[in-house]
Amino acid sequence: MCYLLLTYYSALHSRMFFLYFLLFFFISTFAHATPPLGQTVFQERPQLKKVAIIGGGAAGSSTAFWLSNTIGSSIPLHITVYEKEDRVGGRSMTIPIKGDPTLGHIELGASIFVPVNYNMMNASERFGLPLKHLTAETKLGIWNGESFLFEETGNQYWDTAKMLWRYGTAPLRFPNHLRSILDKFLSVYDIDDRHEAFTTLPQILDQLNMKALVNQSASDHLNDMFGSIFVHELVQSASRGNYGQDVDYLHAFAALVSMSAGSGAWSLQDGNYRIFEEFLARSKHTQLRLNTKVTSIESIHEVDEHNHSVQQYKIHTSQSEEGELYDAVVLASPLHMANIDLPCLDFPEHYARQYHTVHVTIIAGYPDPSYFGRNEENVPTSIITTGIPLVDHFDHQEAPFTTFTRHLTLDNGESVVKMFSSKELSDNDIAALFHNTSWIYRKSWQAFPKLLPVPNHSTENGNDWPPVILHDFDTTGGGLFYANAFENVISTMETQTLMGKNIARLIHERWCLNPTESSPSLHSKCAPFGDGWGNY
CATH class of the missing domain: 3.50.50.60 (FAD/NAD(P)-binding domain)
Structure with a gap:
């Protein structure tokens, strides 16, 4: 019996010792896991x-x-x-044509982006937003109030020959210059975790080596390289179409960005x-x-x-x-x-800085090509007026509109035309351009700063x-x-x-x-x- 009791107490003692050991182990472990009083625990959830x-x-x-x-x-x-x-959307919005969504929508504000615009192109792809390309059938005409200084016919070879005849080799040399400038700017996409974000505009302009382009007008930068006729007709057509501003007053970088749309312009279908x-x-x-x-x-x-x-x-x-x-x-x-x-x-x-006001007028109707001395078969579909110094044939030396572009034709034969102008178009201005109209929509924007040289x-x-x-x-x-x-x-x-x-x-x-x-x-x-x- 004593033997049995001794055996029992011995076994009980062993089990108690084991339990005490486990208790000591856990107490010691958790004691070491608890920080001393006043110590900051960096693992806790940061403040919102x-x-x-x-x-x-x-x-x-x-x-x-x-x-x-x-x-x-x-x-x-x-x-x-x-x-x-x-x-x-800010300055990007659409409206239904003639107030009827079944006829489609048209951009009223910021209208295009180009293939080198990585964020816009990437967003459209990643978000599953379908793109539409501006029609290649658009025929450009540069109008000085009396005649077309240059116009496209739709025949690529004939249009190239006409361009070389009027502007010499400038159209052949200009793309290389444009590419060299755009490549500088596109290095902004290379900024990553190895580079600090910029805190001032001069800092990023220096980093991109582009300060000289915003310190001088487009005409001062380009005239000697490509000639005044090319600059004040073709380049200015792009700068007026995009920024409503002339190359004698617009800084060089803005004019060059305007010309980049020649590489293809896109917008979203919706x-x-x-x-x-x-x-x-x-x-x-x-x-x-x-x-x-x-x-x-x-x-x-x-x-x-x-x-x-x-x-x-x-x-x-x-x-x-x-x-x-x-x-x-x-x-x-x-x-x-x-x-x-x-x-x-x-x-x-x-x-x-001052902002440039753009008046947008959307019109559904039947344009009158005789305003431009043409008929329906040979009138350009996208017309841009000339600016300074080519303004002698406009009343008060100012074009009544900046652009006149046919965007689409409705089933009833009406054209949907978008016009930009620096002043609101009057009913008389519109009546001179159209046989008749069924819908006119006006909107003014303070669209962008006056991009003057700094x-x-x-x-x-x-x-x-x-x-x-x-x-x-x-x-x-x-x-x-x-x-x-x-x-x-x-x-x-x-x-x-x-x-x-x-x-x-x-x-x-x-x-x-x-x-x-x-x-x-x-x-x-x-x-x-x-x-x-x-x-x-």
Whole structure:
């Protein structure tokens, strides 16, 4: 019996020893896993970051997309896009022809992009948005108010011979010059995680070696190389068609970008604005507030629980005077059009450059080719008027319209014509161009800045570039950015998306690569920016 008891107690003692051992093991393990009092645990979830974007056009929608697919894939991020209109797209929109969607739609604003526009082309492919090519059957005519200085017939060989007869070898030499300039600009797509985002426009112009092109007019840059006739007729036709501005006043880079449409122009079948709708639809944790005008942006300095200074911005809108706080704000609308009270800025008036007003007139009717001294068989389908100095045959030395383009023919034989002009076309102007009309739609845009040359010493004559960073963005990690700054260099849908990506890079660099005292945990959480497309 004693033996049995001894055996029992011995076995019990062994089991108790084993249990004590396990208990000690777990206590020791968890004791070592618990940080000493006051130690910061870097693995805990970082604080939510909030970004406000004002404007739902090309710049604003793309900024949301780049931020969502980079920073938003690594840390808690919430984006709010404020749009004062009831739609997305900014200066890109379509209207139904004659108010009837069954007849199709026509672009009213930004109409085309070209094959070298990587972001626009890539978005259309990745988002499954079908493209349409501008018809190759368009026949160009350059009209000086009395006659066509040059016109295409539709016969490629005959048109080439006519071009060489009038302009010499300039048409043969010009494409190489254009390609050399575009190649410089296209190096902007090579900017990746090895390069810092640009913080000023002179910085990116120097980086692309393009400063000289924006410091002189197109005519000064091109006349000696290709001759005044070629420049003031063919190049100016492109600059007037794209920017409504003449080569004596437009900077050289803008004129060259206008000529790049010769490589092929594209648009979306359902309207170019669809890309910007998709940018926002595919931006995670992003809220779109339509019909909401931002009225003011206040700079707020607060102190967090660690006694660190935090820069934030309070946004007030037409829907709420109470205001909402954000860590960063992106202004993606031209400053003078946004009409926002910015008490945090001491903003020089000369930063807000003048914008060129374009009057768009869409007409359904039967054009009268006799206005141009032609008949229906031989009148050009896309007519561009001459500008300075070729204006002697126009009343008051100013063409009544800039472009006259037939876009399609309806089943009833009517032509749908889009016209651009610097002034609103009167009923008498339209009556002179048409036998009769059944529909007229007018829309005016402040379409793009007047792309005047900016001299090297611009700050001395009050004609400086607008800033990319409007306010702060220092060690506090906050910032107010101007996404429309770059359109003062060149204004296209593509360059707006490029600026959106650059601003997203700036925010990524600050929050992820250069963490602040108030956000020390972001550095270990953020993934590299990459190309910004994420999983798309």
